[in-house]
Amino acid sequence: MPTxxxxxxxxxxxxxxxxxxxxNSGYVKDETxxxxxxxxxxxxxxxxxxxxxxxxxxxxxxxxxxxxxxxxFWTTVTRxxxxxxxxxxxxxxxxxxxxxxxxxxxxxxxxLRRRIDGILMVPVTSKADPIxxxxxxxxxxxxxxxxxxxxxxxxVRSDTxxxxxxxxxxxxxxxxxxxxxxxGPQSTSTATDRVDGYCRAxxxxxxxxxxxxIFWGEFSIEAGYKTAQQMLTDLPDVxxxxxxxxxIAIGAMQLLKEKNKRVPExxxxxxxxxxxPGFTLAPFFTVVTQxxxxxxxxxxxxxxxxxxxxVNGVCQEIILPVQMxxxxxxxxxxxx
Amino acid sequence: MPTxxxxxxxxxxxxxxxxxxxxNSGYVKDETxxxxxxxxxxxxxxxxxxxxxxxxxxxxxxxxxxxxxxxxFWTTVTRxxxxxxxxxxxxxxxxxxxxxxxxxxxxxxxxLRRRIDGILMVPVTSKADPIxxxxxxxxxxxxxxxxxxxxxxxxVRSDTxxxxxxxxxxxxxxxxxxxxxxxGPQSTSTATDRVDGYCRAxxxxxxxxxxxxIFWGEFSIEAGYKTAQQMLTDLPDVxxxxxxxxxIAIGAMQLLKEKNKRVPExxxxxxxxxxxPGFTLAPFFTVVTQxxxxxxxxxxxxxxxxxxxxVNGVCQEIILPVQMxxxxxxxxxxxx
DNA sequence: TGCTATTATGGTATGCGTACCATGAAACGC
DNA sequence: GCGTTTCATGGTACGCATACCATAATAGCA
Numbered sequence: 001m002p003t004x005x006x007x008x009x010x011x012x013x014x015x016x017x018x019x020x021x022x023x024n025s026g027y028v029k030d031e032t033x034x035x036x037x038x039x040x041x042x043x044x045x046x047x048x049x050x051x052x053x054x055x056x057x058x059x060x061x062x063x064x065x066x067x068x069x070x071x072x073f074w075t076t077v078t079r080x081x082x083x084x085x086x087x088x089x090x091x092x093x094x095x096x097x098x099x100x101x102x103x104x105x106x107x108x109x110x111x112l113r114r115r116i117d118g119i120l121m122v123p124v125t126s127k128a129d130p131i132x133x134x135x136x137x138x139x140x141x142x143x144x145x146x147x148x149x150x151x152x153x154x155x156v157r158s159d160t161x162x163x164x165x166x167x168x169x170x171x172x173x174x175x176x177x178x179x180x181x182x183x184g185p186q187s188t189s190t191a192t193d194r195v196d197g198y199c200r201a202x203x204x205x206x207x208x209x210x211x212x213x214i215f216w217g218e219f220s221i222e223a224g225y226k227t228a229q230q231m232l233t234d235l236p237d238v239x240x241x242x243x244x245x246x247x248i249a250i251g252a253m254q255l256l257k258e259k260n261k262r263v264p265e266x267x268x269x270x271x272x273x274x275x276x277p278g279f280t281l282a283p284f285f286t287v288v289t290q291x292x293x294x295x296x297x298x299x300x301x302x303x304x305x306x307x308x309x310x311v312n313g314v315c316q317e318i319i320l321p322v323q324m325x326x327x328x329x330x331x332x333x334x335x336x
Numbered sequence: 337m338p339t340x341x342x343x344x345x346x347x348x349x350x351x352x353x354x355x356x357x358x359x360n361s362g363y364v365k366d367e368t369x370x371x372x373x374x375x376x377x378x379x380x381x382x383x384x385x386x387x388x389x390x391x392x393x394x395x396x397x398x399x400x401x402x403x404x405x406x407x408x409f410w411t412t413v414t415r416x417x418x419x420x421x422x423x424x425x426x427x428x429x430x431x432x433x434x435x436x437x438x439x440x441x442x443x444x445x446x447x448l449r450r451r452i453d454g455i456l457m458v459p460v461t462s463k464a465d466p467i468x469x470x471x472x473x474x475x476x477x478x479x480x481x482x483x484x485x486x487x488x489x490x491x492v493r494s495d496t497x498x499x500x501x502x503x504x505x506x507x508x509x510x511x512x513x514x515x516x517x518x519x520g521p522q523s524t525s526t527a528t529d530r531v532d533g534y535c536r537a538x539x540x541x542x543x544x545x546x547x548x549x550i551f552w553g554e555f556s557i558e559a560g561y562k563t564a565q566q567m568l569t570d571l572p573d574v575x576x577x578x579x580x581x582x583x584i585a586i587g588a589m590q591l592l593k594e595k596n597k598r599v600p601e602x603x604x605x606x607x608x609x610x611x612x613p614g615f616t617l618a619p620f621f622t623v624v625t626q627x628x629x630x631x632x633x634x635x636x637x638x639x640x641x642x643x644x645x646x647v648n649g650v651c652q653e654i655i656l657p658v659q660m661x662x663x664x665x666x667x668x669x670x671x672x
Numbered sequence: 673t674g675c676t677a678t679t680a681t682g683g684t685a686t687g688c689g690t691a692c693c694a695t696g697a698a699a700c701g702c
Numbered sequence: 703g704c705g706t707t708t709c710a711t712g713g714t715a716c717g718c719a720t721a722c723c724a725t726a727a728t729a730g731c732a
Contacts, residue, residue: 001473005686014712019633019690027709044472049449050395051688054386054717063427069418072615075411082405086439091446093397094430096418103422110427112382112478136380137337202604221614249612257617278407278586279615339718350682355720387718390687444696 002043005268011039021101022047053115062303063111065095065104065121066144067219071247073273073292074122077144080296081120088304090117099124099185099218112137117304123148123186142299145290146189147317154306154316156299160190160272161323164197167270168242168285170324172205175334176240176268179213182252184215184244194244194272214240217248224251232259238265240268240335246275249285264331274325286330288322295320338379358383362493374644389451391597398639399447401431401440401457403555407583409609409628410458413480416632417456426453435460435502435521435554448473454639459484461523471529478635481626482525483653491640492635493638493655494524496608500623503606504659506622510540511670512576513550518563518588520580522552525659530580530608532615549574553584568595575670576604582611585621600667611659620644622666624658631656 004022008015013032020026021036028036039045053059062085066074078094085092093116095107104124110227111119123130128150134141135153142154171179181198184191199209217223224243228251228327231238244251249271256263263269274289298318305311340358344351349368356362357372364372364631367453375381389395398421402410414430421428429452432444447455454476459466464486470477472488478490507515517534520527535545551567553559560579564587567574586608592599599605610625634654641647 004690005688015688016690016713017711020711023690025690027711029710032710046445046473048451048688049392050390050451051717052690054384057691057717059386063429068415069405069411070408070415070612070672072406072408072411075405075408078430079404079432082430086432091429091431091450093427094414094418095399095427096415097424107339109382113385114427115384115386135342137382155471247614251522253617275615276406278583278590279611280617281589281620284617302678340720341718351718352683352720353681359720363681368680384718388716388720391720393687411677557679640688 001048002045004047007036007039007043007096009047010043010327011036057115059092059115059117060089061093061114061116062307063093063095063107063116063119063121063299065097065107065111066142067099068096068122069094070262071219071325072279073246076276076292077116077296077299080293081300082296084297084300084304087310089305097122099188100126108134112139118142118307120144120299120303122146123188126189126192127187134240139157140303142143142303142306144295144299148189152315154294154295154302154315156302156320157318158290158295158320159321160288160290161193161197163196163201163243163272163290163324164169164242165201166197166322166324167272167286167288168198168201169204170326171240171242171270171330172207172298174268174330174332177207178235178238179240179242180216180231180238182224182236182241182243183214183216184219184248188219189215191219191244198242219245219247220335221247221251221254224248224253225255226251228255232261238267240270240330243269243271246271246273246285246287250275263329266332269329269332272322278324283325283327284329286325286327288324291320337384338577340381340383341377343372344380347372362365372462374583379446383449385535393451394479395451395453396425397427397429397450397452398636398643399431399443399452399457401433401443401447401455401456402421403435403458403460404432405430405450407458407555408615409582409626410610412612413630413632413635416629417636418632420633420640426640428611433458433460435524437461440466444470448475454643456480456635456639458482459524462525462528463523466621478639478642480631480635484525488651488653492514492631492656493526493654494626494631494656494658496624496626496658497529497533497536499608499626499660500530500578500580502533502658503535503622503624504534504537505540505610507576507578507666508537508543510576510604510666510668513543514571514574515576515578516567516574516583517550518567518577518579519550519552520555520584520664524555527552527555528579555581555583557583557587557590560584560589561591562587562635564588564591568597574603576606576666579605579607582607582609582623586611587625599665604667604670605665608658619661619663620665622661622663624660626658627656 004015005017007018020028054218098103101124120142122145131151145157183195215227270286272288274287341355343354356364361480437460456478458481467487519531549561553563566628584659606622608624610623
């Protein structure tokens with residue numbers, strides 16, 4: 001593969017002149033430019049970013065660390081990020097942690113070695129260490145969707161506690177008194193925030209929080225299935241399920257169908273994070289949705305501002321509004 | 337950010353010795369190793385891959401060029417790729433072309449500059465040039481899902497022509513005689529293959545191919561919506577729609593619902609590429625599915641084999657089998 | 673004891689593009 | 703016509719990790 005020196009030699013100029021032609025910088029006589037460009041075409045020369053990155057200390061690369069690209073919520077967030085990155089000349093490296101601390105750690109190490117310019121991440125746990133590690137290397141980080149106590153870091157997330165509050169309140173308004181929560185992993189703030197919102201709504205309604213109604217699990221279809229199974233056994237008198245995310249709801253729904261439990265007639269089911277419109281023929285879940293594309297775009301924009309120094313004050317926390325959409329799965333008002 | 341020289345200086349050794357400690361290569365006295373490791377921890381030194389890549393001519397990076405990460409089919413393919421890449425120490429750079437030749441060209445140029453080790457791509461068109469361009473730079477390429485005449489290139493795709501044939505044949509077996517095809521962009525082989533399969537089935541059934549029953553469009557929800565709209569106007573006597581992919585089907589479905597056309601009672605609707613199980617409560621579409629995860633994994637594995645030289649003979653074309661799943665959207669047998 | 677292996681460490685050069693400084697020629701102003 | 707810009711081009715060094723070759727010390731062996 002030819003280098004800038006090969007081009008220079010063949011065109012009878014110095015490497016720096018070729019560089020000037022490529023980057024349209026400095027003075028180059030039209031005649032010289034034409035000659036250099038001819039040689040570039042002839043050799044099929046493509047500049048090597050590595051040399052440049054080594055000196056400029058910029059790789060024009062951002063990392064996206066999410067839990068699982070398979071979840072349409074993250075897909076949409078990622079799409080928003082990629083759009084903004086691409087428009088600004090940045091590439092993105094995609095990392096799926098599957099909520100594994102070990103994988104996250106591996107990815108972070110690798111990304112630091114790559115000298116990426118910034119990281120957009122959904123931290124697997126609420127531990128501050130991984131983020132501190134990155135910040136110590138002076139690499140800008142934007143945390144998405146979750147928050148992490150004990151570090152000063154930019155955050156873009158939605159008001160998930162409020163969403164959980166609203167949707168629980170809605171269930172209560174329908175007459176539900178025994179609402180089970182199919183929560184996510186207790187180590188993530190999204191999971192705890194949603195449980196907090198749920199508890200707040202119960203409290204506001206004068207109902208006691210019952211710990212045995214909260215099942216911590218994982219944000220996956222399998223976990224939703226299993227948790228729902230356990231709930232049906234442990235809590236036969238529950239009238240509504242509140243799944244902490246779309247995948248848990250899908251898993252729960254699968255189980256309920258198998259057990260011939262009708263939704264919403266036998267059990268109401270609500271969740272957070274929609275499935276993109278169209279994927280389901282008749283959208284069924286009553287949900288609280290987060291602006292996923294917007295979250296990705298804003299996070300990427302904030303990160304880029306940090307990277308290029310446009311923003312360099314204290315860290316921001318951008319909290320996007322959520323929206324409740326009432327559909328069939330929550331059912332009508334029930335008699336207690 | 338400290339360099340290997342900083343570590344060396346502080347530990348009182350030569351840079352190469354630090355390198356040996358990091359990479360566990362060559363001879364290093366235990367005592368020296370301990371001292372170097374202590375300094376590495378103290379400084380928070382992280383090796384810079386750029387220097388290494390510059391020399392080794394390996395970036396440990398693969399590119400994934402797909403049309404749109406928002407489509408669950410590509411999401412799953414990408415997930416398969418990422419899994420294999422990660423397991424082998426490679427990172428992936430994600431690129432969405434949105435079927436735009438211009439974006440594809442931009443991405444390719446950028447990727448060549450980055451000296452990525454290999455490319456997994458879904459070419460926007462059947463033109464050979466972009467692939468030739470990359471191959472000329474000696475960068476291994478694996479084409480996914482589509483095929484491109486005129487270049488010798490590795491391909492991993494599924495037997496989409498056969499899938500289209502089978503599903504059309506199935507519609508014919510139900511008594512449908514007037515089947516409209518909502519095709520993809522004529523510039524992609526996936527679209528033409530599916531039309532070919534559709535035509536072959538008609539031919540086998542002794543029916544004449546009717547060009548006015550084939551509507552070329554795009555692989556998007558919007559296109560599906562529009563095409564379906566036009567079809568209802570132009571071809572009021574059609575009894576079945578064959579959407580060339582899931583997004584087209586979703587768009588068509590949206591329109592049919594708006595127009596109060598019942599599926600399958602008024603119009604049968606079948607498609608290719610499923611929506612992941614669970615996303616839809618009751619899977620509805622009769623579809624031909626492709627093994628998306630497997631496609632991603634095999635493509636990534638093949639690419640890695642090319643990259644590390646394990647495979648270096650003539651190019652392979654891996655064709656994965658498809659599977660038809662009959663559900664409600666195709667309906668019962670109709671009377672002609 | 674003398675000589676070859678083994679262990680341990682370092683110097684120098686390389687890969688590639690560009691920042692910085694330097695040089696020279698032409699153009700311009702008065 | 704002379705000093706000052708503007709234009710045009712080049713030399714050298716740098717960023718970082720490592721390959722290659724070289725050196726030296728210790729160990730092993732006859």
